[in-house]
Amino acid sequence: MVLEVHNLQTHLHLKRGILRAVDGISLSVGEGETLGLVGESGSGKTLTGLSLLRLLPKGSGRIAEGSIKLDGQELTTLSDSAMARDIRGRRIAMIMQDPMTSLNPVFSIGDQVSNPLRNHNIAHGATLRSKVIDVLTQVRIPSAEKRLGDYPHQFSGGQRQRIVAAMAIGCTPRLLVADEPTTALDVTIQVQIIALLRQIQADTGTGIILITHDLGVAASLCHRIAVMYAGRIVETGPVRRIYKSPAHPYTQALLAAIPRLGDKRARLQAIPGQPPSLIDPPTGCRFAPRCPARMDKCAEPPPTVTLADGHEAACWKLA
Amino acid sequence: MLALQNVTKHYKTSRGTVRAVEGVSFEVRPKSTLALVGESGCGKTTIAKMILQLERPTAGAIAFEGADTATMNAAQLKNYRRQVMAVFQDPYASLNPRLRVGTIIAEPLLAHESPGRAAVEKRVAEVLDIVGLPATAARLYPHEFSGGQRQRIAIARALALRPRLMVLDEPVSALDVSIRAQVLNLLADIQLEFGLTYLIIAHDLALVEHFSNDVAVIYLGRVAEAGPTEQVFAQPRHPYTQALLAAVPQPDPDHVLNEAAAAGEIASALDPPTGCRFHPRCPLAIDICRTTTPEPRGTPHQAACHLVEA
Numbered sequence: 006m007v008l009e010v011h012n013l014q015t016h017l018h019l020k021r022g023i024l025r026a027v028d029g030i031s032l033s034v035g036e037g038e039t040l041g042l043v044g045e046s047g048s049g050k051t052l053t054g055l056s057l058l059r060l061l062p063k064g065s066g067r068i069a070e071g072s073i074k075l076d077g078q079e080l081t082t083l084s085d086s087a088m089a090r091d092i093r094g095r096r097i098a099m100i101m102q103d104p105m106t107s108l109n110p111v112f113s114i115g116d117q118v119s120n121p122l123r124n125h126n127i128a129h130g131a132t133l134r135s136k137v138i139d140v141l142t143q144v145r146i147p148s149a150e151k152r153l154g155d156y157p158h159q160f161s162g163g164q165r166q167r168i169v170a171a172m173a174i175g176c177t178p179r180l181l182v183a184d185e186p187t188t189a190l191d192v193t194i195q196v197q198i199i200a201l202l203r204q205i206q207a208d209t210g211t212g213i214i215l216i217t218h219d220l221g222v223a224a225s226l227c228h229r230i231a232v233m234y235a236g237r238i239v240e241t242g243p244v245r246r247i248y249k250s251p252a253h254p255y256t257q258a259l260l261a262a263i264p265r266l267g268d269k270r271a272r273l274q275a276i277p278g279q280p281p282s283l284i285d286p287p288t289g290c291r292f293a294p295r296c297p298a299r300m301d302k303c304a305e306p307p308p309t310v311t312l313a314d315g316h317e318a319a320c321w322k323l324a
Numbered sequence: 325m326l327a328l329q330n331v332t333k334h335y336k337t338s339r340g341t342v343r344a345v346e347g348v349s350f351e352v353r354p355k356s357t358l359a360l361v362g363e364s365g366c367g368k369t370t371i372a373k374m375i376l377q378l379e380r381p382t383a384g385a386i387a388f389e390g391a392d393t394a395t396m397n398a399a400q401l402k403n404y405r406r407q408v409m410a411v412f413q414d415p416y417a418s419l420n421p422r423l424r425v426g427t428i429i430a431e432p433l434l435a436h437e438s439p440g441r442a443a444v445e446k447r448v449a450e451v452l453d454i455v456g457l458p459a460t461a462a463r464l465y466p467h468e469f470s471g472g473q474r475q476r477i478a479i480a481r482a483l484a485l486r487p488r489l490m491v492l493d494e495p496v497s498a499l500d501v502s503i504r505a506q507v508l509n510l511l512a513d514i515q516l517e518f519g520l521t522y523l524i525i526a527h528d529l530a531l532v533e534h535f536s537n538d539v540a541v542i543y544l545g546r547v548a549e550a551g552p553t554e555q556v557f558a559q560p561r562h563p564y565t566q567a568l569l570a571a572v573p574q575p576d577p578d579h580v581l582n583e584a585a586a587a588g589e590i591a592s593a594l595d596p597p598t599g600c601r602f603h604p605r606c607p608l609a610i611d612i613c614r615t616t617t618p619e620p621r622g623t624p625h626q627a628a629c630h631l632v633e634a
Contacts, residue, residue, distance in 0.1 A: 041488030045500035161589045162364075191363035192527065193586040193605075196571040200583040218501060226582050244577045262505040264534035266557070266572060272512070273534070274507035279470050 006180050007212040008034040008072075010055070013071035015049070015056045018064075022284045026052045028236035029071070034180060034212040039202075041218045041223035041244070044233030047280060050216045053233075054182045057214070058097055059088050076179060095125045098173035102185040104165035107254045108157040114141075114168050115153030122175050143208070144201060163194035165250040167201065174205055181205070199225055220263060224248055229315070232256050235280050235291035242316030250316040252310075255292045289319065298322050326352040326375065326489060327519050331384035333370050342593045343562030344370045346545040347384070352489070352538075357515070357522040359536035359553065361529065361568075363590055367545040372491050375523065376410055377401070388489075406436045409482035412492035415474030419466040425452075429481045436485055451480040454514060460491045472503035476510065491543065492524040495532070498506045508535060529572050533557045541565045544601040545593055546617075551625030561627035600630065 015027035027049040034040045042050045055061055056068055073080040075096060083092065098121075101107045108117060118137045122128045128136040136152075141149035143169040146160075157165055169264070173181060183202065185196040203226065206213055211280065217223050224231060224244060231241040232253065240253040252259045261274040278295040279285055287294065293303035302321045310323040333345040345367040352358040360368040373379040375386060377393065386393045388404055396404060409432070412418040419428055429448045433439060439447070449459040455476040466474055475495065477628050482490055495511065496504040508531070515522060532539055533553060540550040541564065549562035560566045570582035588605045591597050597604050603613040612630050620626040621633070 045502060108540070127471075163589050191590070192571045193363065193567060194589060195573070196581055196583050196585065199573070199581065219573065220501070222576040224574040224575050224577045224579065248575060248577050259501060260575060262502055263575060264508075264528075264530040266533060266569065266574060268530075268534070273508055274510050276502035277507035278508070279472065279503065279624045 006033045007036055007038075007076060008032075008214075009072075009074040010053075010057070011072045011074075013053065013056060013073065014069040015052050015061065016053075016069045017062065017066050018067065019284075024283050025236055025286060026283060027056060028283070028286070029092060030231075030233070030236075030238045031051070032238065032241065034214060034229050036212060037206060037210045038229065039206065039213040039215055039227045041230040042187060042214055042233060043218070043220065043223050043230055045218055045280065046284070047235075048149060048233040049236040049283075051184055053283055054099070054184050054214060054216050057180070058093050058099055059083075059085070060099075061091070090125075094121045095176050096178050097180045098176065098178040100166075100169055100173050100181065100183040100186045101113075103189045104162065104169045105157070105189075107169050108165060110157055113154050113156055114160070118168065118171050118175060121172060125176050127176050136175070140175045141168070142303075143174070143205075144168070144171045146171070156314035162190055163197055163217075166194075166198055170201060170205065174209065174211070178211055180212045180214065182214045182216070185218070186215070188217070188219065188221055195222070202226060209277050220248075220260065235286060237291060237319070238281050239292065239320070240316075240318040242313070242318075246313060248318045252312050252316070252323055253320050254298050254322065255316075256298045258297070260296075290319070325354040326523070327385075327387045328371070328375075329385045329387070331371070331374060331386060332382045333367070333374060333379060334382045337594075340594050343382075343596055344545055344593050345374070348540075348542070348545070348547055349384075350538075350540045350547065350550055352521055352523055354521055355515070355519050355533060356537040356562065357524055358538045358540065359525065359532040360523065360525045360540050360542055361532050362542035362588070363527070365544075365590055365593060367593070368542050368544045369493060371542075372410070372493050372523070372525055374410065376491055377405065402436070406432070406485045407488045408492040409485065409487040410493065411475070411478050411482050411488075411495050414498045415466075415478050415571045416468075416472060417499075418478055419474055421466055423465075423467075424462065425464055425477055426464065428466070428477065429462070429484050432481060432484050447484060448480075451483045454479045454483060454511060454517075467594070470503075471499050472506055475499060475507050479507075479510065483518075486518070487520070489521045489523065494525055494527070497526070497528065504531075507535075528594065529557075529569060544591060544596050546601055547620065547626075547628060548602065549625075549627040549629075550620070551622075555625045559625075561622070561625070561632045562602075562629045563608050565627075565629070567605075600628070611630055 011031045012029050014029055017024040017026050026278045057173050082155040140151050187198045227244050230244055230247040231238045234255050240256045258276045290307045293299050307319045307321050309317050309319045311317050329349050331348045335342040362368050374381050426448050430444045448462050496507050536553045539553045539556050541548045543564050548564045567586035570585040586605045599615045600613045600618050603609040618628045618630045620628045
């Protein structure tokens, strides 16, 4: 396994109280595997990604408990300097949603793609330059050599996201955390970035965690899916199982709530209500207040039930 | 109900003329929903702004129930404005955080009528009820509501004056998946109940197929394809529409995306391609596509493509 996370709890210490943003999740990513972390805003998927990189909000964010192992090495106990030197940008890299904010407008793209390579001692001097050109060519920036001196605004939105990907893969990371990498892009550009991520994985064997709210994007890229709700993983399994035979009522409701091409249902199946506050979450199943299959038992924490090889869901109905 | 005839909008900038909208024509039928779809920068929001009288067309006419909005006098324009309302994408930006919800919803009422306080309160409570919020919501501020509830407040405000046409600019794209269906179902319900006509702007094609009766696909300021939604989605005729539909990821792991559907990216409206504006990305382009702008062919399902037979 490239990544193994066990019982991760990430808290945000706010004035209003402690927000249990990630509340005891476990997951793993293998070599060359893409795991989709799917959920709505506030479900904790982005903070899970940031926890892996130890990029939590300064002051308020804290990993309260749990273990994160990269190739067997524990990361939660690593010093900040070791994390910056050996892990972040080197063995775990991240692609964020908006290429406009992850690129610095006042540096040339040659500079920005060189930075991680230089900082992590991957290449220097003339080899650095040729390595930068290689990486930019790999993400299909046309005539990369001539464009090293160009600035982010001279590229289109899709090309900017390719440049961000180039920065991430330059050091051949073991794990790539891609947080909504196509959400800011138009659909014809989105499909190009999906193809690029697939190509990067085929070329390098990197493990990918794809964080997304888009069930279509997740289906087209992921091998396995973990569905998050209110800080917890409610269901995890191989992509076909999750889409073809979802077991958790939340997964089922989510899949029923989205309009699909070619599907002429008159009415969408809305999920009533909204997610609970994570400052004072319900003790039992967190989806219970919105769940059509709610029982008395749901006031107690639900057991995790194994339904098939690698397919698990946390629900009393399945127990 | 609403008819656009050859509507064009150019912006003069220091770098040249931005041809944001170029000769766009379509009609929205009463009590139906027309969807404008296209990628960012295609001009769909500019079209909405012109309909809402926030921008003036450079050329062409926008007619509401047969009357050209350009020749309306002040009283007629005011009447037009009360019949045409808008709901915008981001309910965090479209509601004034310093005003109570009751005041926000009452604003259009006070701008157009001089009702008594009791009448205002009654109408505010009515529209809150229509959108599924309690009357007590009127005393609270926007930050006390979730995103989905805020969008309900924006819809309540748009409904306050009993409009006939609503312009919905990406009304659910800022909302979570589980909340989107609630708001879309609400919009469908009030359309039926009050006989509203909708013009919806959206980039989510599955949503458009589900929600609209007619659709106009816009590419770089021009209508590429238009017609009854069912026909356009079942048999897309323009290569751009075909590429768009092929590029939509489906919530189905067996679905194969056509990754080569549309190479490259949308050109700049500052310097749009000659001929058919889609030709640099079109896998089927031939010589005439580079030189001659295609006229729309076919009715009611029309496509502006040289390769489509009339």
